Amino acid sequence: MGAIEESATWRHIAAPSVQDIEALSKEYDLPMYYFEGVSDLDEPSRLERLANGIFIIIDFPYVKRIENDMNLYDTFPISIIINNGKMITITAAHHEYIEEFRNRFDKSDDLERKPGIIAMQLLQYIMKSYIRDLREIREDLTHIEDRFLKRVYNEDFRKLFTLEKSIIHIKTALTGFNSMLNKMSERQYLQIETDSEMELLFDNVQIESQQASEMATIYREVLSSAMDVASSLVSNTLNQIMKRLTSVTIIISIPTLITGFFGMNVGLPFQDLSIAVLIIVVISVLLCYLTVLYLRRKDLL
Template structure:
């Protein structure tokens, strides 16, 4: 679906077709006919429009026939029905700059473009470079928001795991860890993209715009550092829980082994007195109580020894 937005008197207006100074936004579902129509109408290489469909597309920039494309990664919630998938994934946003328009192509609905749309009435579409940088800003803000949410959820899952040792909570922590892997990879690529754009001045930025881009690089580095810290904390937590679970298993096995030993020795005594041979005191009136007393005595002695060694 193709959306055309224009800023008229400080209000965001959706118009039916492309015009001078219009922001063109492509959102799912996509149709090949729309790609071909938009490519012919705005003189955009159709490969630029199709690149966003590849969820694994890396952040980069390119220019062909005086049309520029910038691909940057942004986070979004994962709508997968698989319980082992990450809570959040990263998807590409394609920003295409033509002679008169700025076009964004999104393979999924995402928070960065929604935030940009909510503030579009403050934008100046004729200042295309600043429009691109503002999209970058919303991407960085979305990363930071999701990282704070991930850290909050991580603390909740850890606390729940302390109380219950549930496999469900371990699975949730694993899904958080997968999300952080996506974030670290995407943020590192975004940072490299911005630094390369600053170095080559791909957009032809003026001094104020270059300073704004430098601020975005700093914010991206901060988000990357946060993601790395949360990843390290989560990895350490998972290792600690693995050690705790292993230690608990060893304690359980130790208790079971102790109980087995305590029960096996009395069984040995009763087995001996159950043989069909002549045995001491077999004709005594207390023949039944003798093996019972011996068995209880051995059990108490061994149980006391294990208790002293803190095997229980």
């Protein structure tokens, strides 16, 4: 059976098996899809009213893996069911974030509170997790931008791509989260206005959700600008290299042209002089030198 942690008002189930889901469905007299929705990693956030409570499914941010020496962030769904005065949370796998949230509370006090309060505190914790991860993304992005001032490496493009995937995952999850909050506010699923503590927690969740959404939008725009700047820097560097190579080619072609001219089997200047070769070399060097001065003045070399 999946791992179960339980208090008087909160029951958490991680990685439930098919048998676990069937047992939970019978125990709480709810359809099985309320308990098995978390198995679909692409399950969108949503909110439904139950006969004696509510059903919430939202996405929680986590570090999926290390990619290009950076954290790749993704989200996993978590179901929150409040039914008959008890809260049930379900995740498809064991996640340390849920353990961290539980460890922040004294089981003899906070975890014995109303399930609606615990659910709202969990939503607030999730929002703080989004903000924390977005700040880490910002630090990674700032580090890459600092490297741009020196030189653009292929590794930087791979890192930017990793950051872009992370922000897309987070922004998509936040969009669904905000829609769920709006629905919760409009239809009063948890009787928010009748409980001052609940109302305060809900206001905090909304504020932090808005902050996280704005951060995700800003960082995605900054990331897009950074990728454009990186591409421009690479193009500019390539143009500079091609410009210098063209200038070098012009300089090299001067002695080639002169020696080719004096290599013709016809009467030529200096052909009867013993120092003809020296004269040709001096002329070639002088013309090359003058060409170099001209190209440098025109910022072509």
